[in-house]
Amino acid sequence: MILIITGTPGTGKSTVAKLFSERYGFKLIEVNRFAPAAAVGYDAERESVEVDVDKLFEKIKSPASGDVVIEGHLAHLLPFSNATVVVLRCSPEVLRARLRKKGFVERKIQENLEAEALDVCLIESLEVHRNVYEVDTSELKPEEVVERIERILTGKGEEFKPGKIDWSEEFFAP
Numbered sequence: 001m002i003l004i005i006t007g008t009p010g011t012g013k014s015t016v017a018k019l020f021s022e023r024y025g026f027k028l029i030e031v032n033r034f035a036p037a038a039a040v041g042y043d044a045e046r047e048s049v050e051v052d053v054d055k056l057f058e059k060i061k062s063p064a065s066g067d068v069v070i071e072g073h074l075a076h077l078l079p080f081s082n083a084t085v086v087v088l089r090c091s092p093e094v095l096r097a098r099l100r101k102k103g104f105v106e107r108k109i110q111e112n113l114e115a116e117a118l119d120v121c122l123i124e125s126l127e128v129h130r131n132v133y134e135v136d137t138s139e140l141k142p143e144e145v146v147e148r149i150e151r152i153l154t155g156k157g158e159e160f161k162p163g164k165i166d167w168s169e170e171f172f173a174p
Contacts, residue, residue, distance in 0.1 A: 005069060006073060008090070011090045011116075012145060013072065019143065025067065026068055029071070034059045039051055056078065080129075083131065086134070087134045089116065116167055132162055134160060135148050
């Protein structure tokens with residue numbers, strides 16, 4: 001089984017993926033560890049590395065055998081045909097606080113809040129994968145998020161189908 005955990009920075013991907021993999025014995029693949037080998041440039045304006053997704057997929061697909069969790073904000077772009085994708089979501093207010101705590105500069109915080117409000121990771125996930133779910137981590141402990149993912153994987157996660165989370169009014173309201 002391939003489980004992809006993705007989302008905007010600060011939504012809890014790394015913590016949840018590590019906890020899930022330890023609890024259920026899944027191999028953990030952190031996309032950020034493979035990204036430098038797939039780098040094709042640097043976007044100075046956004047202060048971020050540009051990654052060739054096809055190269056990234058080539059680097060990750062061999063280690064991604066058996067029961068595996070693939071974690072990262074680019075993970076949903078990897079075209080594993082049989083993957084279940086869980087997009088972790090977070091309200092802009094909570095996300096802002098989390099990103100500040102992580103030391104993000106205000107411009108990068110704003111960029112990530114916009115991406116979250118516009119459902120960027122969710123929309124991209126739906127463009128690549130069939131089994132996509134979203135979980136709001138705003139008020140949940142990591143263990144609670146893991147329990148929701150377990151429900152999704154056991155066929156009891158209909159409530160996590162995409163379309164129920166909308167941060168646009170919260171973010172874009174005057």
